[in-house]
Amino acid sequence: GAGVSQSPRYKVAKRGQDVALRCDPISGHVSLFWYQQALGQGPEFLTYFQNEAQLDKSGLPSDRFFAERPEGSVSTLKIQRTQQEDSAVYLCASSDYEQYFGPGTRLTVT
Amino acid sequence: GQQLNQSPQSMFIQEGEDVSMNCTSSSIFNTWLWYKQDPGEGPVLLIALYKAGELTSNGRLTAQFGTTRKDSFLNISASIPSDVGIYFCAGPRLQGGSEKLVFGKGTKLTVNP
Numbered sequence: 001g002a003g004v005s006q007s008p009r010y011k012v013a014k015r016g017q018d019v020a021l022r023c024d025p026i027s028g029h030v031s032l033f034w035y036q037q038a039l040g041q042g043p044e045f046l047t048y049f050q051n052e053a054q055l056d057k058s059g060l061p062s063d064r065f066f067a068e069r070p071e072g073s074v075s076t077l078k079i080q081r082t083q084q085e086d087s088a089v090y091l092c093a094s095s096d097y098e099q100y101f102g103p104g105t106r107l108t109v110t
Numbered sequence: 111g112q113q114l115n116q117s118p119q120s121m122f123i124q125e126g127e128d129v130s131m132n133c134t135s136s137s138i139f140n141t142w143l144w145y146k147q148d149p150g151e152g153p154v155l156l157i158a159l160y161k162a163g164e165l166t167s168n169g170r171l172t173a174q175f176g177t178t179r180k181d182s183f184l185n186i187s188a189s190i191p192s193d194v195g196i197y198f199c200a201g202p203r204l205q206g207g208s209e210k211l212v213f214g215k216g217t218k219l220t221v222n223p
Contacts, residue, residue, distance in 0.1 A: 042114075091153075
């Protein structure tokens with residue numbers, strides 16, 4: 001069956017560019033999470049959606065980070081004016097009870 | 111951010127050996143989760159523990175939920191090359207409207223054939 005998919009898998013951006021990362025959750029999953037995983041670290045929570053409502057964005061590191069899920073399915077994480085410290089793997093997870101993770105998008109900011 | 115403390119950070123073992131790793135926290139968790147992450151992939155759930163003192167097995171993997179609810183252990187018996195990867199412990203934290211997962215930094219396992 002189809003799992004969580006993310007695109008692109010790899011993204012190289014020049015400092016100052018805007019990027020958009022897409023997550024396609026498992027069909028029917030109400031809950032969707034975004035995590036950031038720096039090199040050599042565990043994933044860290046960024047934001048949470050229940051259907052189209054963003055109920056928790058406490059983990060977003062700055063106002064350059066913005067996430068949306070307008071129809072309660074696909075979600076997009078947008079990073080404006082990227083900085084080198086934004087380089088990381090961005091993981092999306094959807095959940096019915098257990099959280100199922102996608103393969104992630106590896107973002108490199110040069 | 112808040113993280114769980116995992117040890118060891120890395121392990122190098124021979125195929126066939128048993129492996130043990132653990133995870134501690136300064137605060138109580140009501141659920142402990144163990145994930146494995148292969149290179150270029152997202153974490154995959156291996157074992158979930160829901161009750162203090164619980165011992166749960168999944169094939170060659172056995173995990174225990176510590177009685178203090180502040181620690182958990184994962185054991186892998188008779189390791190094989192495909193056990194290579196990074197193992198993370200995690201616990202759900204209900205905070206700010208979501209049950210987000212808090213992760214450790216991981217234990218990187220290398221198995222020499």
